[in-house]
Amino acid sequence: MSGSESTASNFIEEIIESDLQRKGTEWKVHTRFPPEPNGYLHIGHAKSICLNFGLAEKYDGITNLRFDDTNPATEDTVYVESIKEDIRWLGFDWEDREYYASDYFDQLYHFALYLIKKGKAYVDDSTVDEIAGMKGTPTRPGQESPFRARSVEENTQLFSEMKEGKYPDGSKVLRAKIDMSSPNMHFRDPVLYRIKRATHHRTGDDWCIYPMYDFAHGQSDSIEEITYSLCTLEFENHRPLYDWFIEQLEIFPSRQIEFARLNVAYMITSKRKLLRLVEEGYVSGWDDPRMPTIAGLRRRGYTPAALRNFADRVGIAKRDNLIEISLLEYFIREDLNKIASRVMVVHDPVKLIIENYEEGKFEDLEADNNPEDPSAGSRMLPFGREIYIDRKDWMEDPPRKYFRLGPDRTVRLKHAYIIHCHNHTKDADGNVTEIRCTYYPNSKSGSDVSGIKAKGTLHWVSVPHAAKGEIREYDILFTDPEPTTHEDRDFIEFLNPSSLQVIEHAAFEPSLLEVTSGRHYQFFRTGYFVTDPDSRPGYPIFNKVVGLRDSWGKKMKNKK
């Protein structure tokens, strides 16, 4: 950033630029990404990661990775590892700034003691239900706890005994003493600490009391001197409480700014609900290619560039949003169009015989790997008398604008010759079983002197050279754009029964036998695919990332 002209592209950048101008060169942009290690990261986290790391990149600042691990019951190191892998894969680096809220347990404990000393916190022996019952409602004030008037000495004693393990789980909590009639529910004496005997993934059994998120998050930001603490809208009502803690504890004032969480149509981003999909077996795991998790998107074939461009385009604002999946698809197509090798795969093979092509003869045809990128080179494709073409590329009685094959029609075979269809056979149900054509020897790709204009170009695979493999085609996981918004219905009811289609009889060009994991391809005229880790030697498995745009298919659909 130089000069005074604004480069801000959202309200957070505006705040930062105005701070930078007013506070001078001492002022640092210091953000953080604060996941709880209790689940896998999803596309909404990707937006937050891009925001936090992106801001630091743009304004010459730094970003911490901090795990908010204050609830040992649900957290685990396997999540820590997956989270780190996902962030790295997206292309961001927190260098040596890997922190944990649990690193601050001791400090947090002393913060609590300090609050007690100031008469701003007390130990409450009430039960969960009693505390809830005295909470009041947004329109009715709550009642003060009978334990609210305990002395500083008694509270100090009780709290340290809580820490020492003198009391059973749930028997006491430490609460802030604020205002039981506040219109902001978070000020009605929020719970600060609870007794919970659980082994923490990092601190083991050192503690039997754990701070609540609200008593840990803001102070953790403060300890790390985070200048911009960015979070989603639902924490708006928590901000006054965090500011109150900062003021009472007289610590570094991090500034929290809230933005709207990402919502993508037909996707869900509730960790609890995603966990349910995994645990109840509706998907194969956290990295099922239908999952909106980063691991799932990666296995589906999404690239970091596509996700980052998407996060960029979606923008940052405070109003609720519902992004169309077509935007996500646009960015993955854009990226893959540049980098994916074109290959020929026949999904639903029908045999085609070129009657005037010599039996037993084969020739190798040169095929460019990517017309968008000459440096991608080329490969050789075996061609012969018998080939497969896709069933949907043939119609017995085609409409006028159909550019593909049918009786007495002429098409080009990609990288090969122009052929003319003059015969076909059908089975009892009327399905075509074999197509018979003749080819024009002087129409060879690259040296075509036939003068024939073929309107359509088909992909094909040589019958004796065809490789076997599997294609997994994915569709939206839910049939409703917002499956979790129906009060009276479980989101599971909206699961798409045909979200996965396995195709086992496709014919692959032989070069695909030597695939490596995670490699992207464009199946010519079909879509983008990526090799799945389930692939076995000699049996490649491909996940469909997204189809090619299909204006013909769309037109046909509209006619129906």
Added chain:
RNA sequence: AGACCUAUGGUGUAAUUGGCAACACAGCUGGUUUUGGUCCAGUCGUUCUAGGUUCGAGUCCUAGUAGGUCUACCA
């Protein structure tokens, strides 16, 4: 109902901070093309409502309406 927040095309985000409402996606039309892909050109359509301030309001003020969040010893 109380507090806090939000309201701009079908979708998302902008608008030099009070000065001709723009960009992207989606849609539609056409062109190029050995992918009905890519690319190119064109097109459609927008400031929640009612008042007010002003030469001038998406932007400021007032009132309303609609939506979101908050009543866990979860985060």
